[in-house]
Amino acid sequence: MTDTDQAATGRRDRKKRQTRAALTAAALRLVAERGLEHVTVEEISEAADVSSRTFFNYFTCKDEALTNDPALDGTPVVARLATAPREVPALQAVRLALDEAVDTMQVDRELWRLRLAVIAQNPALLPRLMAGNVETERAMIAAIAARLGVDPDHGHPALVTAVAGATFRTAMLRWAAGDDSRPLHDFVDEAFAAVAAGLPDPPPPS
Template sequence: MTVTEQAATGRRDRKKRQTRAALTAAALRLVAERGLEHVTVEEISEAADVSSRTFFNYFTCKDDALIADLAVDRDRVVARLAAAPPQVPAVPAVRIALDEAIDTMESERELWRLRLAVIAQNPALLPRLMAGNIETERAMIQAIGARLGVDPDHGHPALVTAVAGAAFRTAMLRWAADTDGRPLRDFVDEAFAAVVAGLPDPSPTS
């Protein structure tokens, strides 16, 4: 591929990412304002300044526009988990694997806060979200089992996946509700440090 062809490919990929992001932002904004049942693909497309045909080049339905990018993150997290140094224990390895996702979420804080609010306000999204979570958990269990040299049915990979997932979700929800502007990384580090320490009880607060 020539330099000119590489540049053209880079521009096309960048344009695709921009279009996908615009559709997601439009879908989240409209659904937050009106509710899931009162927003159409046509309205999302119009808000993103593209055609409905273009919408379906990126998403199968409006629900996908709201939550499909979570699956994209999954692939990158699993790849980073597999690449983590072999001497790192499983839970800290998962924490390392989340670095890129954390940076992305931090750079899109308002969008993620909106996404979490939309999911909370529209329970109809939960079955699709849960299906995606099951796929993520399976991929994580496979990757952790491979790291540890144990069969995925051993039990430990599934336990690590469940605990790490709960820690990350707790951190993410605290971050979304935070009004002081603390970075997501702080909340995630606190949650994973507590897990690694064996979840000691915190001191009472006044």
């Protein structure tokens, strides 16, 4: 591939990312303003200045535009998990593997705050937000099993994966609901540390 071809490919990829982001932002903004049942694909497309046909090049339906996000792509997380230092406990290895996703979400904090507010208003969207993680969870279980030298059917890898997912979601929700004084990294580190310590009860308020 020539330098010109690479530059053209880079521009196309950048344009695709921009179009996808515009559709997501438009969908979230309109649904937050009007409610899920009062927004159409056509209105989302118009707000993003693209055609409905273009919308369906990126998403299969309105709900997908609201919940799908590149930060939730588990492929890089699984890859980093597989290369985490062997001496690191499995739960901490998952935490380290989440770093890039955490950074991406921090940059897009307002978008995520809006997304989680829309999901809170429309709880039926939550299963769709989580559904994309099924294949990722299976891959994480396999990666954890490999690093521990146990069979994927062993209960521990699945437990670590489930606990890590719940821990991350809890931290994400607290971060989105708060002000801008603390980054997502702080909430994630705090939550994973509490789980690693055995979830001791917090001291009573003074």
